Amino acid sequence: xxxxxxxxxxxxxxxxxxxxxxxxxxxxxxxxxxxxxxxxxxxxxxxxxxxxxxxxxxxxxxxxxxxxxxxxxxxxxxxxxxxxxxxxxxxxxxxxxxxxxxxxxxxxxxxxxxxxxxxxxxxxxxxxxxxxxxxxxxxxxxxxxxxxxxxxxxxxxxxxxxxxxxxxxxxxxxxxxxxxxxxxxxxxxxxxxxxxxxxxxxxxxxxxxxxxxxxxxxxxxxxxxxxxxxxxxxxxxxxxxxxxxxxxxxxxxxxxxxxxxxxxxxxxxxxxxxxxxxxxxxxxxxxxxxxxxxxxxxxxxxxxxxxxxxxxxxxxxxxxxxxxxxxxxxxxxxxxxxxxxxxxxxxxxxxxxxxxxxxxxxxxxxxxx
Ligand SMILES: *Cc1c(COP(=O)(O)O)cnc(C)c1O
Numbered sequence: 001x002x003x004x005x006x007x008x009x010x011x012x013x014x015x016x017x018x019x020x021x022x023x024x025x026x027x028x029x030x031x032x033x034x035x036x037x038x039x040x041x042x043x044x045x046x047x048x049x050x051x052x053x054x055x056x057x058x059x060x061x062x063x064x065x066x067x068x069x070x071x072x073x074x075x076x077x078x079x080x081x082x083x084x085x086x087x088x089x090x091x092x093x094x095x096x097x098x099x100x101x102x103x104x105x106x107x108x109x110x111x112x113x114x115x116x117x118x119x120x121x122x123x124x125x126x127x128x129x130x131x132x133x134x135x136x137x138x139x140x141x142x143x144x145x146x147x148x149x150x151x152x153x154x155x156x157x158x159x160x161x162x163x164x165x166x167x168x169x170x171x172x173x174x175x176x177x178x179x180x181x182x183x184x185x186x187x188x189x190x191x192x193x194x195x196x197x198x199x200x201x202x203x204x205x206x207x208x209x210x211x212x213x214x215x216x217x218x219x220x221x222x223x224x225x226x227x228x229x230x231x232x233x234x235x236x237x238x239x240x241x242x243x244x245x246x247x248x249x250x251x252x253x254x255x256x257x258x259x260x261x262x263x264x265x266x267x268x269x270x271x272x273x274x275x276x277x278x279x280x281x282x283x284x285x286x287x288x289x290x291x292x293x294x295x296x297x298x299x300x301x302x303x304x305x306x307x308x309x310x311x312x313x314x315x316x317x318x319x320x321x322x323x324x325x326x327x328x329x330x331x332x333x334x335x336x337x338x339x340x341x342x343x344x345x346x347x348x349x350x351x352x353x354x355x356x357x358x359x360x361x362x363x364x365x366x367x368x369x
Contacts, residue, residue, distance in 0.1 A: 004304040005179040006346040016233040031232035045191040047198030054153040054175025056225035057188035058086035061149045061171040064200035075123040076106040077312040078333035084313045098330040102270045108136035126155035129280040131165045154280035157246045161274045182238040184231040248347045249279040259358045281342040288338045290368045297364040310337040
């Protein structure tokens with residue numbers, strides 16, 4: 001069986017976790033501080049605030065920038081559901097904009113049409129590890145006085161014209177779920193150069209406390225979105241390995257691209273000029289009618305694969321019910337959600353695994369014809 005994804009955990013993570021368990025300090029200790037310091041250095045930002053998930057990070061990013069009930073947040077329907085839910089948490093409204101067919105990312109040209117009086121945020125998602133076309137997005141945001149929160153949960157270490165994903169908007173958010181490029185088991189990180197937002201995120205994640213050690217004084221309502229010492233210890237070790245992970249992922253993607261290049265019925269992902277991809281997953285596009293059968297054929301011969309993201313966010317049951325969305329509302333995103341397959345992709349993959357996946361794919365496609 002070749003799995004879709006698999007975290008790379010070594011003896012360093014294991015001994016570091018054991019050290020934490022023996023130390024007696026399991027939360028709000030030195031590992032959290034060290035992880036945040038290392039992360040802010042890695043990304044090149046003033047403030048890095050670790051939280052218990054990427055979803056919590058997105059929620060606090062919007063909250064720290066003053067999101068209010070009724071505000072509109074422009075985002076993409078082709079993403080993981082948390083990208084839009086974070087607006088709903090604050091009774092704000094996600095407003096969807098269709099995506100570019102070649103990068104799967106929000107289409108900057110279509111954003112302008114959706115800007116209204118209530119629009120306060122643009123929340124671009126760098127899908128699958130490739131950054132959005134940020135220059136026009138930032139320009140539109142500036143012109144209309146909107147704040148940009150980057151969902152960089154799938155794009156750690158990706159760059160856009162030399163700039164790191166997560167650092168181009170007002171606030172950026174990363175996620176460390178086990179299938180991401182680096183993991184803390186569960187976890188996330190908020191990054192910003194905005195002091196006020198940084199301080200607020202730190203307070204909100206810890207029950208609205210301030211930094212003055214007054215444990216039972218809560219200047220504002222907050223949450224328990226803390227990352228514990230065990231997760232932070234894993235994160236510290238993963239950061240050290242991250243450049244190697246990304247290098248390996250780029251090499252594996254290159255192998256897939258070389259070997260799938262001339263196969264009829266497969267469209268390969270495109271990398272836009274100026275972008276350095278960090279490959280959260282490896283997606284291919286196949287014929288809509290064959291897609292689901294292809295996935296079950298691959299799974300039956302021991303090669304895991306998956307439809308991604310199907311359904312789109314606007315077609316999730318509670319979005320349909322709340323806003324009345326239907327098929328056809330965002331045709332490009334919907335088409336992608338019906339034709340994309342993601343293939344096995346993780347650092348320990350060897351060239352022979354890629355061969356097995358490619359050959360299985362060829363066999364499955366042949367049988368479908
Ligand atoms: C993984 C991910 C998140 C956050 O996920 P968590 O499971 O909450 O850490 C948010 N947005 C996108 C696009 C993601 O892929």
